[in-house]
Amino acid sequence: MIWSPFAADTDYFKPSAQPFMVNFAVDDLDAVLAAIEAKGVSIHARKDESYGRFAWIMDPENNKIELWQPSKPA
Numbered sequence: 001m002i003w004s005p006f007a008a009d010t011d012y013f014k015p016s017a018q019p020f021m022v023n024f025a026v027d028d029l030d031a032v033l034a035a036i037e038a039k040g041v042s043i044h045a046r047k048d049e050s051y052g053r054f055a056w057i058m059d060p061e062n063n064k065i066e067l068w069q070p071s072k073p074a
Contacts, residue, residue: 015044016064029053029069 006012013021026032033043033055044056044064052070059065 013064016058016062018063021064021066023066023068025068025070027069029055029067032067 008019013019036057037043041057044058046053046055048054050071052068054069055067057065057067
């Protein structure tokens with residue numbers, strides 16, 4: 001588990017009004033996204049970085065959730 005504090009004025013958690021976000025590491029981001037989209041969950045955004053692939057969704061209470069597939073070591 002990693003705890004990563006952000007500045008009080010960050011907008012990283014938007015559109016959620018909460019001052020936090022839950023982050024889940026996943027093995028296969030595409031499979032997770034396909035499964036949750038099949039259940040009617042909308043993907044808020046996606047982004048690929050050198051250290052992994054990310055997607056963000058909103059839970060039923062409008063809390064932002066980050067899904068992260070870490071890059072495999074070279």
